[in-house]
Amino acid sequence: MKTLKLSLFSILILLVVVMFNISLGSVSIPLQDIIQAIFTGESSVNTWTYIILDYRLPKAMTAIIVGSGLGISGLLMQTFFRNPLAGPYVLGLSSGAGLGVALLLMGSGLLGLSFANSLWFSKTAVILASSLGSLMVMIAVLLTSVKIKDSMALLIIGLMFASLTGAVVNLLSYFSASDELQQFVFWSLGSLGDLSWSEVSILGVFWLMGLMLCLFLIKPLDALLIGESYAKSLGVNIKVLQYTTIIATCVLTGSITAFAGPIAFIGLAIPHLMRLVLKTNKHLIMLPAVCFGGAVVMLICDSISQLPGFDYTIPINAVTSLFGAPIVIWLILRSRQLNF
Numbered sequence: 001m002k003t004l005k006l007s008l009f010s011i012l013i014l015l016v017v018v019m020f021n022i023s024l025g026s027v028s029i030p031l032q033d034i035i036q037a038i039f040t041g042e043s044s045v046n047t048w049t050y051i052i053l054d055y056r057l058p059k060a061m062t063a064i065i066v067g068s069g070l071g072i073s074g075l076l077m078q079t080f081f082r083n084p085l086a087g088p089y090v091l092g093l094s095s096g097a098g099l100g101v102a103l104l105l106m107g108s109g110l111l112g113l114s115f116a117n118s119l120w121f122s123k124t125a126v127i128l129a130s131s132l133g134s135l136m137v138m139i140a141v142l143l144t145s146v147k148i149k150d151s152m153a154l155l156i157i158g159l160m161f162a163s164l165t166g167a168v169v170n171l172l173s174y175f176s177a178s179d180e181l182q183q184f185v186f187w188s189l190g191s192l193g194d195l196s197w198s199e200v201s202i203l204g205v206f207w208l209m210g211l212m213l214c215l216f217l218i219k220p221l222d223a224l225l226i227g228e229s230y231a232k233s234l235g236v237n238i239k240v241l242q243y244t245t246i247i248a249t250c251v252l253t254g255s256i257t258a259f260a261g262p263i264a265f266i267g268l269a270i271p272h273l274m275r276l277v278l279k280t281n282k283h284l285i286m287l288p289a290v291c292f293g294g295a296v297v298m299l300i301c302d303s304i305s306q307l308p309g310f311d312y313t314i315p316i317n318a319v320t321s322l323f324g325a326p327i328v329i330w331l332i333l334r335s336r337q338l339n340f
Contacts, residue, residue: 010292014064017299021063022056024306055193058200060299062192065200065207066260067270067298068291069252072214074267075290079221079283080245081155088253088267091246092137092161097257098188099165100133101126105183106176123194126187127258134254137161141250145242151228154242189315190261192302199259206255211291213248217241218283225281263298265320270294273327 022034029052033043037052073088081090089095104125141158148154173181195203220241223231228238256263274289275281301323305314 014292014296014299017296017303018060018064021060021299021303022052024303025051025056026306027051054197058195058197059193059302061200062195062203062260063298063302064295065203066192066256066263067266067294067296069207069210069256069294070263070267070298071270071274071290071294072210072287073249073252074269075271075283075286076214076217076221076245076249077267078271079224079281080242081151082224083152083155084272085268086155088249089162089262090155091141091158091249091253092165093134093250093253094257094262095162095165095169096133096135096137097130097254098133098169098262100129100131100136101187102169102172102184103133104129105187106172106180127199130258130261131254133165134250134257137165138246138250138254141246142243145246149238151242187261188317190263190317192260192298192316193313195259203255203259206251210248210252210255213244213251214287217244217248218287221245221283222281262317263320264317265325266294266298269325269327270297273297 019031019034023029023031027048029043029048033045033048034052037043037049038057041049041053043049043052070088074086077086077088077090078084080086140161141154144157145154148157173184176184220231220236223234223236224241231241232238253267270293271286271290274286274293277293278285278289280286298320301319302316304323305316305319
């Protein structure tokens, strides 16, 4: 009964934050019209209906998927590597996605085939380039993990992949034209907007795939918290656990980065926030808690980025770090340790 009440309360909080997020923007829309547009597809002004249904609502859904997906990915990585500093990007997926976009925007320019200002350049091209970059790194990590038994060695290799791809991106940035570099910088700042319902649906499919894989990891990850030897004594196949965890993280993080760009802070901090609040490491509790916490925090950060009075929308990456990092520092100082 207590769990049901907590679940209903969490859903209520999420709905309130979603409505608050949708109500913000350059155009002020009454709450009554927002509710009417969502449930009936109409409002008192046709333009408001378009803004709500085709821009603000998809953006809110993207924020929920991005926040929950990165939070879960961070939880998986912190448990698997037993490292509180691990996050969803430790395997180099973000850097791989960045390399794919950099090759599209800046590498092609060096070959005299600039896409940044051509008819061939589109959001779909950026998504595909980012996806391919993440996929290449994912394949490299999986192939490497076949020969590596130590999870910490795999963590270091993931960081080396990130450094390697980052170095290539830096070289491309140094030799690229200013307009191409500007396009890449805009992508690297992250964005939750400008996704159509079809693109949100595709992102949602990958999100569901990642969540389904996580359901098979709950008990093995709980056993791994005590130690690898203990997990083996319970019959956990460490190699299968390693592959499944990597694939689940890659599916979630790679797809999110492809559609929304690299989003800072959420994947690293949300698991710690939930541990400090709930005082538990059990994944049956932590997975839905991190999913909920990541979605709410992402929606709040997106709301802050578009508060009334700002002439411009603040980059979401800046908001997640500026808003979230001080909260995590305060919670750590208050508890004097990370419950991990």
